[in-house]
Every structure is written in structure tokens, then in C-alpha cells.
Amino acid sequence: MFRFWKVSASAGAALLLVFVGALLVACGGAEEEGAEERAAEEAAPVRAAFVYVSPVGDAGWTLAHDRGRQAIDALPFVETAYTESVPEGAEAERTINQYVRNGYNLIFTTSFGYMDPTINVAATAPDVTFMHCSGFKVADNVGTYFGRMYQPRYLSGIVAGMMTESNIIGYVAAHPIPEVIRGINAFALGARSVNPEAEVRVIWTQTWFDPAKEREAAESLLDVGADVIAQHQDTPGPQQAAEERGKFSIGYNEDMSSFAPAAHLTAPIWDWSVIYERVANEVNDGTWSSYQYWGGLEDGVVGLAPFNDAVPQEVRDAVEAKRAMIASGEWDVFTGPINDQDGNEIVAEGVTMSDGDMLGMRFFVEGVVGTIPESE
């Protein structure tokens, strides 16, 4: 009798805790359910769902996407919903499928790892429009979208190149994938276009999201003499390291100046509302058909955060001149001559690298100090 009581009490207590835990984890999705109920009553013509890879609270990548979501949520004909922290893989497929079954007709999947789940679900839902961020697979009802982040990165490189005094610029890099490598190269090309003496030292943290480790990486770069720190992760850890040491920094994703008011010079940033509004309008008008969007400075999907007061006018002018050239299509960042780290010519003078080569980039340009870890 006693044993029975004991076993059921433990099991009951454990179960109760699991339920409470699950409930609280689900709290992040509370807004989603509210939106669903509202939508069921009014049924807006465009019901857009967003699948996020990290919490909106990441202060970076997902926050930028959520700002875009909020922008289209304000449109009269759009209802939105979102789910945070969806693991890439089977769980993503389930989440996307759930939105389809709940009657959403436009679904944005905002991480590279959602590519196959998006394609799989899309095959079963021909009437639903899917847009997948940063991938390369398409279908009749699946398009892709991304931004030419390398363009504002090049511009921020100009700022770093002109502001550095030690000629050592630190770059806290995330994972060794082409997107990150492209960003480092564009940044280095920008820095060296105005300061051929400058070198960009790279540290890989292999994280998107560990503020303490990313800050420590920035400290390491400051220890070896870097006086400007750039980064690719979603947390402002490196910004705070630069602020505390009285050096400069370049943010990413969002204007990070609130974390480092003195250090933060500018940041290459996303404005996803550009593409989200476009797609929402097309779906509303019935004019959408599958495409691959890779917009740049000309569209405003990527840009630069406001400059710090410490940035002198000549730097702003230099940035503006290059921005105008890029936005008008007159010139782009990966135009030759471009050499790799060993001095081999990769892109010849006057030639511009193709989008395909840019998307698969796996080398460092001259002036970058560091190695690319072998990918698994």
C-alpha cells in the first residue's frame, strides 16, 4: 500500500512538473494562438506565418525578422503568427504543416536549415505560398529570399579601415559557412580599399549565440592589438568588450549602439520589411509567382545603422560615394582584381564574381589573417 502511494506520488509529481514546464515554454507561442483566434473571426485575405530558429529575444537575427513581421502585421489585409525556437529538421516540418492546416496561406521560414522541410510541406499544399530565407531550392509555390549583406559589410569595412590606428581589425566570426566567409572578405576588401596596411584578424567561435564566449573572443583580439572589432553573431557580447576597453566596434543585424554607445561606429543591418511587404502585396493581388530574391542596398533590405558621432565627415563621404556606386549597379564588391591570402588571383581585373561563386565562397582574400576550418 505504501509502495503504491510512493510510486504514484513520484510519477504524479514528475508529470505535473513536466506539464508546467512545457506550458511555460509554450508561453512564447501565446501570441500566435491569440492571432489565430482573431484571424478565425475576421479571416484576413493574407494570413502570414513565420517560423523562427531562435527566440525573438536573441537581439539579432530573429529580432530583425520579427520587426519585418510587425511591419506587415500593420497592413490592413494581413494577419500574422509566429513560432520561436523551432529546431531545424522534423520539428520544423511539423510546425510548418500545422500552419498549413490552420489555414495560413503565406509561410516564411527564416533559417537555412528549414529548406527541405519547407520543400516537403509545400509539395502537399499547392495553394499556399512559401518563402524560404537563404536557401537555394525552389518549387512552383516556393520562393527564396535573402539580402546582399556583403554590400553594407564592405561599407562598414571602409569605416573600420579609416578609423583604425593599429591597422589591426578584429573580426569575431560565427560558423565557417560561405555567408560568413563572404562577409569577412567584403569587410576586408572595404577596409583595405581605404587603408592597404590594414589586416583583418579572424576568430571563429562556432556559435551564433553565446554572449560570454563571443565577448571573450573579442577580448582576445583586443589583447593582440586590434582597435576595431566586427562580428557576425547575434549577441552584442563583442560590442561590450570594445566599449569597456575604449576601442571601436562594428555591430551586426540591428543597430547595437545601445550596448556600446561610445564604441559602436555603425552596423550592417537587415530590414526584412522590404521583402515581406512586397510578398504580402503580391499574394494579396494574386500576382506572386516563384522567384529567388537577393536584394541589396538599392532595395534597402540591407543597409547601415546610423553613424556614431565619432565618425568624421570624410569617412561618411567615402562610404556614401561607394554606397552610391553599389546602389546604382555601377560597381559591386567582388569586382577584380581580387587575390586570395596566398596572393593568387581569384578574380581578374574588371571581372565581377557571379552570384553562384559568391554563394559558395570558401577562401579568404588578401589581408585576412586566419584560416577557414575544414567543414564537416
Add this chain to the structure above:
Amino acid sequence: MEADLSVLIIAILQAAVRSGTPILFVCIGEIYAERAGVLNVGLEGLMLIGAISGFTVSFTTGSAPLGVAAAAIAGGLFALIHAFTTITLRADQIVSGLTLTILGTGISGFFGKAMIGQVGPGFDRLELPVLAQIPVLGEIFFRQDAMVYLSFLLVPLTWWVMFRTHLGLAIRSVGESPATADSLGVSVTRVRYGCVVFGGAMAGVGGAYLSLAYTTMWVEQMSGGRGWITLALVIFAGWNPAKAFLGAYLFGGAEALQLRLQAVGLGIPTYFLMMLPYVLTIAILVMASRASLRRRLGAPAALGVPYAREER
């Protein structure tokens, strides 16, 4: 170059202390809980609770020490759940601990929404007079922040409590043989409750180190797996606070070292060093999974076993 190298080595060791400090706090707390026979695998969740409550309080009051106190209280209260389910209800300690992690992640994320993008007051680097002037050692240990000094005090204090006081004897006996302790008039329940709650408080303080000293901000899931590393560290340290002191800096140092080697630009493959803390973790856990070895490492005999007086 010679001078550069010594500067670099000192910088690495400074960083080792800095990145070892959060896990040292958590480890000390877990030593109390496990010495009393209660395994708490919910450290990751407790750290997050500490990080968000510490940040929220220091942000709203403008006082970082108040933040640390709040983190300790929140961590302790949260660990009370674990104490209640595992000691009073005698539920499975692993299940309850895992739940604590899930719960802590959810709660901290939920209440942290308002704190995103804010910068709060934190602990600045504070050079201790005289001590900081000691060559090398002074630079490594005494040019840190106040929380690091707090952890320095905690280690000998814990050792003294554990091995030189009646309270320590009671804690250890409850962890080794609760029935014997009980027959000698030690309240197993009270000792275990106290240790689990204190362990939770320390895990909270460790989390607050991340949001108040290491960085001065809140981002979701900022503990980044440090709670799990601590579980291995406790075993590595043989449930001994003095060894935990060294172990924490070893784990912290592995991370600091690999980042600095990259910064110098030597071109050493980074994956190997990057794995180091985790390889260490796995190796220790594999060793500890063998019962005979566990005994030799000094694991409390009643670790993970609920105590019921009637079944004595």
C-alpha cells in the same frame, strides 16, 4: 616577441579565471547538494533564472550587488521545487532536474522579454590594492571584478564547512548513509533541503555572473551549456571544493586558450582545441559511469537515492 608572449600568457590566464568563475559558483553549490545525496541536473535552468532575476533587479534598482542577492534568492526558491519533489515526494532526481532546466529556460525567456536590448549596471574590473601589484599572480587573480573575489572566498569557506564543522559532517553523513545519520538524530530531510536550496542559490549567482559581470545584458539561453559542463566538473573535482577551484579554471582556460591561439594568427586547426572542454566532459562522465570508479573518485554513496525512513 618574448615580452609579447608573456603578456599573452597572462592574458590567457586572466581569461581562464574570468570564464571559469561562473562554473565555479555553480560547482560549489552542486557540491553541497550532491554531498548531501541529491543530484541536481537542473543547473542550466537555475543559471538562467539567476541571470534574468539578477539582471532585472540590478537594472531596475541600479545596484549590481542587489542583483546578485536577488539571483541567489531566486535560484534558491527555484531549487526548492527540486527539493520538494525529490526529498518530500521522492520523485526521480534526474527527471525532476531535467524539468527544472526546461522550466528555467521557459520562465527566464518569458520574463526576460522586457529586458532585451537593455544594458544594466554591472561589476567593473576592480584592482585590489597591494595584491594586484604582485607580479604575474596579482595580474592574473587580483585584477578581476568583485564577484571573482567572492568566489575566491567561497572556496576555502566551503572546504572548511564541509570538512571541519559539525554541519559538514552532517551533510556528508546524510550523503553517505542517510539511515545512519538519521539514527544519530540528524534530520536527513532538513539537511538535504538546506543543501539543495543553497546549491540553487549558488547556481543563480553563477548565472548572474554571466549577465552582470561577464557581459552586462540579458539574452535568452545565455548560459550556453555551462550548467551541463558543471555537472562533469563536480565529478572531476571529486566533490572537493579545492579541486573544483582548479578544475573550473582548467575548463575556462581551454576556451580562452583556443580563442587566443586564433587571435595570434598561427593557423593552428581550431577544431581540436575547441573540443577540449567537451572531450574532458565526456571522458569524465564515462569514467564516472562505472560504479567502482565512482567510489574511488569519492562519490557520496547515497547520491541519487531518495531516503525513506520506513524502508531503513
